[in-house]
Amino acid sequence: MHPRIPDLEALSAMLHEFVVEREWGQFHTPKNLATALSVEAAELLEPFQWLSTGDGSELTESARAAVRLEMGDVLAYLLLLADRMGVDLYEALAEKIAINAKKYPVDKARGRSEKYTAYEGK
Structure with a gap:
């Protein structure tokens, strides 16, 4: 919780x-x-x-x-x-942040505005 x-x-x-x-x-x-x-x-x-x-x-x-x-x-x-x-908005946001953390790993997403598909699999 x-x-x-x-x-x-x-x-x-x-x-x-x-x-x-x-x-x-x-x-x-x-x-x-x-x-x-x-x-x-x-x-x-x-x-x-x-x-x-x-x-x-x-x-x-x-x-x-x-x-x-x-x-x-x-x-x-x-x-x-x-x-x-x-x-539960708290739970929904926490879940969405966790999903986005996987889609947008810091080492690939830092300073970039592209959608995750631009560097997915790289």
């Missing part, structure tokens, strides 16, 4: 209460939540769309605030989806 971050659990509880109070759970099918997550992730890209380098330092204060709020939306829908699907 991996250690828990109480703040993430507290956020999930706050979010659950918010949804229950509004009786929105009836709309939160996995498909709807995954769709909403995708939409919010796309909205996260908008402030970066026409930046010269894409570096965060190019963002205006209002754009940084918009990015921050979109991150909140992405996290909210991810937490809701995980709850609805019974997915």
Whole structure:
């Protein structure tokens, strides 16, 4: 078992209460939540769309605030989806890191941005 971050659990509880109070759970099918997550992730890209380098330092204060709020939306829908699907996000991330560690060994992947298939088997 991996250690828990109480703040993430507290956020999930706050979010659950918010949804229950509004009786929105009836709309939160996995498909709807995954769709909403995708939409919010796309909205996260908008402030970066026409930046010269894409570096965060190019963002205006209002754009940084918009990015921050979109991150909140992405996290909210991810937490809701995980709850609805019974997915332990800590376990899912730990598993994914272990898988990626095998795909991207340090000696082959360090400083490279290519997909693992670019150096797989070498």
